Amino acid sequence: MSTVIETKGLVKRYGRIAAVDGVDLTVEKGEVFGLLGPNGSGKTTTILLLLGLTEPTAGTVRVLGLDPLRNPLAVKRRVGYMPDQIGFYDNLTGRENLLYTARLLGLSGAEASKRIDEALERVRLVEAGERRVSTYSRGMRQRLGLAEVLIKQAEIAILDEPTSGLDPQSTQELLDLILALSREGMTIVLSSHLLAMVQSVCDRVALFSRGRIGLSGRVEDLTSDVLGGTHVVEVEAQDVDLAQALADAPHITGVTQQRPGLWRVDADEDARPEIARRVVMAGGRLTAMSIRHTTLDEVYVRFFEEDRHHAAAA
Amino acid sequence: MRQQREGSPFTGLATVALKEAADHMTSARIHLVMLLVLLTAVGAVYAAIGQITETVSQDQFLFLRLFTTAREPLPSFVAFLGFLLPLVAIALGFDSINGEYNRRTMSRILSQPIYRDALLTGKFLGGLLVIAICLLVLWLLVTGLGILLVGLPPSGEEVLRGLAFLLASFVYAGVWLAVALVFSTLFRSPATSALATLTVWLLFTIFWPMLAPLIAGALVPVDPLNPMTAVDLVEVERAISRISPNTLFGEMTLALLNPETRSLGIVFSNQLSRALIGAPLPVSQSLMLIWPQLAAMIAALLVLFTAAYVSFQRQEIRA
Numbered sequence: 001m002s003t004v005i006e007t008k009g010l011v012k013r014y015g016r017i018a019a020v021d022g023v024d025l026t027v028e029k030g031e032v033f034g035l036l037g038p039n040g041s042g043k044t045t046t047i048l049l050l051l052g053l054t055e056p057t058a059g060t061v062r063v064l065g066l067d068p069l070r071n072p073l074a075v076k077r078r079v080g081y082m083p084d085q086i087g088f089y090d091n092l093t094g095r096e097n098l099l100y101t102a103r104l105l106g107l108s109g110a111e112a113s114k115r116i117d118e119a120l121e122r123v124r125l126v127e128a129g130e131r132r133v134s135t136y137s138r139g140m141r142q143r144l145g146l147a148e149v150l151i152k153q154a155e156i157a158i159l160d161e162p163t164s165g166l167d168p169q170s171t172q173e174l175l176d177l178i179l180a181l182s183r184e185g186m187t188i189v190l191s192s193h194l195l196a197m198v199q200s201v202c203d204r205v206a207l208f209s210r211g212r213i214g215l216s217g218r219v220e221d222l223t224s225d226v227l228g229g230t231h232v233v234e235v236e237a238q239d240v241d242l243a244q245a246l247a248d249a250p251h252i253t254g255v256t257q258q259r260p261g262l263w264r265v266d267a268d269e270d271a272r273p274e275i276a277r278r279v280v281m282a283g284g285r286l287t288a289m290s291i292r293h294t295t296l297d298e299v300y301v302r303f304f305e306e307d308r309h310h311a312a313a314a
Numbered sequence: 315m316r317q318q319r320e321g322s323p324f325t326g327l328a329t330v331a332l333k334e335a336a337d338h339m340t341s342a343r344i345h346l347v348m349l350l351v352l353l354t355a356v357g358a359v360y361a362a363i364g365q366i367t368e369t370v371s372q373d374q375f376l377f378l379r380l381f382t383t384a385r386e387p388l389p390s391f392v393a394f395l396g397f398l399l400p401l402v403a404i405a406l407g408f409d410s411i412n413g414e415y416n417r418r419t420m421s422r423i424l425s426q427p428i429y430r431d432a433l434l435t436g437k438f439l440g441g442l443l444v445i446a447i448c449l450l451v452l453w454l455l456v457t458g459l460g461i462l463l464v465g466l467p468p469s470g471e472e473v474l475r476g477l478a479f480l481l482a483s484f485v486y487a488g489v490w491l492a493v494a495l496v497f498s499t500l501f502r503s504p505a506t507s508a509l510a511t512l513t514v515w516l517l518f519t520i521f522w523p524m525l526a527p528l529i530a531g532a533l534v535p536v537d538p539l540n541p542m543t544a545v546d547l548v549e550v551e552r553a554i555s556r557i558s559p560n561t562l563f564g565e566m567t568l569a570l571l572n573p574e575t576r577s578l579g580i581v582f583s584n585q586l587s588r589a590l591i592g593a594p595l596p597v598s599q600s601l602m603l604i605w606p607q608l609a610a611m612i613a614a615l616l617v618l619f620t621a622a623y624v625s626f627q628r629q630e631i632r633a
Binding site for chain 1: 319320321325326329330333337340341417418419421422423424425426427428429630631632
């Protein structure tokens with residue numbers, strides 16, 4: 001594995017407001033990296049800094065070993081970018097839009113039309129490619145944006161909110177395409193405010209909050225670090241005090257009562273058999289039990305709540 | 315400089331320019347403006363031909379009269395161009411930069427391996443290309459109409475003067491394209507930039523000829539006992555009115571298309587002693603006469619383009 005994107009102490013100020021406030025980021029070759037966080041937390045600004053489309057106030061950026069400010073053309077030739085709410089020339093067809101990009105890339109006519117055919121095929125816009133972009137749906141525009149990244153044969157694809165505003169089916173289609181690209185060796189950086197959805201595709205994530213990275217790492221590590229568990233078991237039972245019954249049980253990291261007869265148990269593996277055994281042993285009646293993976297939303301809420309408490313205390 | 319950029323700023327320039335030109339050529343907005351220009355031009359020239367054939371007289375430069383002759387109620391072809399060329403240029407340029415933001419294509423295009431320079435310069439060149447094609451077509455049309463209807467081929471000198479006039483019109487339209495480009499980088503809304511450009515155009519086309527004498531009168535009051543103050547007043551008024559590109563264009567067409575024009579300023583009778591009044595100047599002398607006007611227009615064009623360039627380079631391109 002080699003590092004393809006590296007930032008150190010990246011700061012971008014607009015007037016007195018710091019949109020990005022000291023971001024250290026490393027992305028390895030071939031991974032899917034998620035920049036997650038609410039709107040206005042500095043994700044898009046970080047992306048623009050990576051592409052050299054805006055100048056940092058302080059700090060350094062290295063993309064594929066190059067400085068995007070000093071050598072912008074070389075960086076932009078090897079990095080594909082799909083902006084948030086991507087726009088195309090509505091009066092041109094999808095194919096003509098891609099052809100313009102191909103010309104800007106300096107491709108020859110034959111090479112351009114070959115790559116455009118392949119890319120349209122890949123994102124399933126072969127027929128729609130001959131229609132004007134003004135007739136496209138949101139999902140088709142996003143796929144056309146991905147086709148543009150394909151034409152570039154980019155080593156890194158940076159996707160800003162690729163799934164925002166898409167219906168569930170289009171979202172899944174787009175995520176599948178992104179995963180397919182990743183399997184072919186493309187490094188992918190994507191940003192989103194929809195944490196749970198992106199959780200499924202990202203190898204590693206960085207959680208942004210107010211211009212800083214609060215947490216970063218593999219999704220499983222984050223959930224176990226912050227919540228102490230990767231699984232959540234919801235237990236419905238009568239005539240038992242679950243907190244007491246599970247007091248010394250293995251793999252259980254937390255028990256909270258949500259309402260009488262309903263508990264939430266955090267665990268670092270599937271602890272259902274153990275929970276069931278202890279409820280019965282304590283003389284309780286177990287009525288229902290369900291398990292799911294901890295989501296990044298929960299991590300996010302928990303972590304930044306604590307963050308705020310600390311800030312308030314300090 | 316701390317940062318040294320690598321790679322040529324001209325990468326992608328031709329691509330952007332040709333794409334812009336192609337977009338203009340197919341846009342309904344430009345079709346409408348061009349249609350308007352064509353109809354008025356043909357109308358004006360047709361009327362001029364009628365006027366010329368009625369008042370047959372000895373004239374060495376009959377062909378040039380096609381451009382300058384007016385027949386009530388229509389103004390001359392030149393007057394029409396002076397009025398409509400800015401409109402064509404404004405229609406081409408008022409949304410060139412802010413339009414990219416509004417379509418949300420700006421960040422996508424700038425993430426391709428080109429510099430911002432190429433985008434701005436390419437858009438300007440694309441607009442100029444369309445103007446050049448439009449002017450050339452108009453010029454050929456007028457010349458053709460003249461040959462067909464008057465039955466006179468233009469002389470070599472007339473063709474030269476016509477070409478110089480073509481160049482002057484091109485630079486004049488270029489200035490207005492640059493004005494539109496500046497406003498399109500300054501304002502994010504195309505409606506605002508269009509209105510701002512049209513305001514400047516109205517100011518120079520309609521109000522400047524009224525304002526210039528007023529300002530000059532306030533700056534240089536005429537002393538009835540000193541006749542030189544009257545001369546100063548005229549000079550100042552002229553200088554002020556020359557701030558308007560329309561004045562410069564008017565003076566250039568006057569000198570180029572009326573070979574008898576000897577001066578674009580005031581002339582004293584002692585300067586005219588032993589001059590052959592009404593005798594035409596050779597082309598080279600007429601060109602000398604308009605040289606300052608042409609240079610001033612090119613300078614204005616470059617200054618305006620630089621202003622647009624600086625403002626665009628400093629812009630945040632998010633969105």
